[in-house]
Amino acid sequence: MKAKSFAVIGLGQFGMTLARELANADYDVLAIDDKDENIQEIAETVTYAVRADVREPDILKSLGVQNVDVAIVAVAENMEASITATMQAKDLGVPCVVSKAMNTLHGRILEKIGADQVIYPERSMGLRVARNLTSNGFEDIFELSSEFSMAEFRIPADWAEKSLAELKIREKYKINVVAVKLGDEVNVNIDPAEKLKEGCVLVAAGKNQDLNRVKRTI
Incomplete structure (x- = not known):
């Protein structure tokens, strides 16, 4: 599968850089974060940027995440948000869910709930x-x-x-x-x-x- 569209969930330094690079490569990018300042910073670069708390039930469905080829969950610092977003994306049938982990234990949890790929950017x-x-x-x-x-x-x-x-x-x-x-x-x-x-x-x-x-x- 050649990905054409991405959702980047969490706009810390890693997520922000990733969203920008994907958008600059002419991919459709949906950027999601719970901070207004991050959404404002990325809004003119990506296809669509929206402020949302991914811990809310069915929030990713309401934003259309089920329509992307790849969802990158980059909210590792908040384990609850990371796990919830990963589970929601998998339940929505996103073909590839990539989740950022803080440590090995976090990574093992993400793998068990169905993340297709777990990444450790700092490592x-x-x-x-x-x-x-x-x-x-x-x-x-x-x-x-x-x-x-x-x-x-x-x-x-x-x-x-x-x-x-x-x-x-x-x-x-x-x-x-x-x-x-x-x-x-x-x-x-x-x-x-x-x-x-x-x-x-x-x-x-x-x-x-x-x-x-x-x-x-x-």
């Missing part, structure tokens, strides 16, 4: 920062699973003016280059015969062990 960001700080050679790294990651790395000087086909990156390192970045330009329609410019950054996906082999060469 994930902490892990990512730690990996970035210890991953010399990579500009950035993002874990896709326990075995696979996506990494950005600046090409070595001796790769400049050579093509991906010449370098045989897939054959040598068993990774897939998914984009080439040069300054603010990002090219995802890669021509394997095109010469790489000095200082460009490759975005590659692959097994962690294979990415680590690349890291040792750059």
Whole structure:
């Protein structure tokens, strides 16, 4: 399922950022929060913003949350609101309900009441920062699973003016280059015969062990 519409429930820093990014990517976004100032801040960015207390029975149904593809419950700091909103969204038949958890116990509760995905933003960001700080050679790294990651790395000087086909990156390192970045330009329609410019950054996906082999060469 390719999501086209989202409900973001809870507009703290995480929910606000998420709602803005989804709206800026041209998705339909319904933003819900119980604070007027948060609704006013996001109102001109998203498709629809409404002030509501998600602990009220059937409130999400009255707001049309059942019509979205994905509901993100981002009110983790209020466990009652988090659990109630997650249960309501699942009862309404939302295809995918993603709920933010404060801790492991909270996450287990959310899983038991039916959340399709439980996220721990602070933990994930902490892990990512730690990996970035210890991953010399990579500009950035993002874990896709326990075995696979996506990494950005600046090409070595001796790769400049050579093509991906010449370098045989897939054959040598068993990774897939998914984009080439040069300054603010990002090219995802890669021509394997095109010469790489000095200082460009490759975005590659692959097994962690294979990415680590690349890291040792750059």
